[in-house]
Amino acid sequence: MNKTISAVYKLYILLLPFQLLPVFRAVKQSLSAFAALDNCMFIMLFGLLLLILYSRGTLYFQNELLKKSVVLVFSLILISLITSVILLPSFGTLYGENTLKASFSTNIYYLLIAVTFYYNANLFDFVEKKTFQKLMDLLCVINIVIGAIQIAIVMHVPGLAKLYDSLDVLDILEDSRKLLLMGRVCSTRVEPANMGISICVFLLPYAMSQFLHNKHNQKYLFFIIGLTLLCFYALSSAVAVVLMANYMMFVFFSARKTGVGKFIVLLILILIVFVTFVGSGALDNTEFGRQLSFLLLEKTTDTSNLSSGYRYTTVVNDFICFIKYPVSGVGNGNQGFLYNSTMNLEWVPESMRTNYQTVNAMNGNYGVLSGGAFVPGFISGYGILGITLLAAYFGAVRKKLRQKREELDYLYEWFYIGSISFAVVSTVAGAIEGNFIVMFVLSLPFAAEHNFKQKGALKPNG
Secondary structure: OOHHHHHHHHHHHHOOOOOHHHHHHHHHHHHHOOOOOOOOHHHHHHHHHHHHHHHOOOOOOOOOHHHHHHHHHHHHHHHHHHHHHHHHHHOOOOOOHHHHHHHHHHHHHHHHHHHHHHHHHHHHHOOHHHHHHHHHHHHHHHHHHHHHHHHHHHHHOOOOOHHHHHHHHOOOOOOOHHHHHHOOOOOOOHHHHHHHHHHHHHHHHHHHHHHHOOEEEEEEEEHHHHHHHHOOOOOOEEEEEEHHHHHHHHHHHHHHHHOHHHHHHHHHHHHHHHHHHHHHOOOOOHHHHHHHHHHHHHHOOOOOOOOHHHHHHHHHHOOOOOOOHHOOOOOOOHHOOOOHHOOOOOOOOOHHHHHHHHHHHHHHOOOOOOOOOOOOOOOOOHHHHHHHHHHHHHHHHHHHHHHHHHHHHOOOHHHHHHHHHHHOOOOOOOOOOOOOOOOOOOOHHHHHHHHHOOOOOOOOOO
């Protein structure tokens, strides 16, 4: 049984950065209410069944951090339910939904977070450390190779598009026509932004943390360079933000290991050269340069841009929700009940209000909107109560990480680089609901209970 469970965990890891496989797409279409279904959810459900059979129906919560994470999740669900009941009379019904119905799917997603944390916490009991590293290295190589081919296609290398499409016999990658139409790459994901978040929260932090611990091993430097280049070809403002967060954290940990002065000076020089080079218009002679300049200097604050403009409307709405209901928020998933009134405020820019996506949202074409990006959505959904609970949990995580830093090995830096980078980008884009990559990175501290550095796994060969 151990070997079977171990094999399922390995498949689970390998599928983390891939878009939904064809075998699962039909299932997702029949369950369209839960749009964030993922390969890993199906694998995890099977793996959980095996774990239950293995433990003879008993679920073990020996991991203290895991217990606290589950308590946190159920507390947040309870806050959302109580708030939804309280606000039900005043919010009424909108687009055929009341507060209980609108928040239902978000509560289910948060329940899924608790289940995923439990499954992830048991991973290091069944997958050896060396095997885990080999799987992660393989994922880095796969993404770099596929990404490099896609970059060549976007650059119109003759004959490569047809070869690429013919080799994708399992239909697990986006076809060349979509890549050429976008002029961007997405590697194993559906969209460039998805690829960037996947790389910058999952793969690149892994490569950076390994490099910090194994500087003699040049393959991790190659991974860092290769994955970074892919992020540039995502041409996404959200990816640009999270990539910069990656490197800020990387420099921070490098400075702690080898001396602050050298790396702080290097960072300042890099920033000066970068801002001078891009801001001077030196890149504007090429299409890629013009796109990169717009991406980093304009798009992140351009409310007339369709994607950025609509994204910021939900952030603004979340702010209004929190101001009006600061203690417990409005219940996560109920933010849309205030969306139209927020968009009609005088100080909201006209470009945001007239964006066609905003108009569709105000007309109810998307149903009752949720909070959007994780950070503003969490604050508006759970209020000061939720913020206090989350801060207390991460206080416990930080304490455990300090105590078990040596045992965690490179997982320590990986967790901090990945989670903080996600926190930064999720102020404007990126959600945790149904995002198995983010949930996996947030689960890394659970390995502190397994003496990861020394044993790697407690039951690998049973």
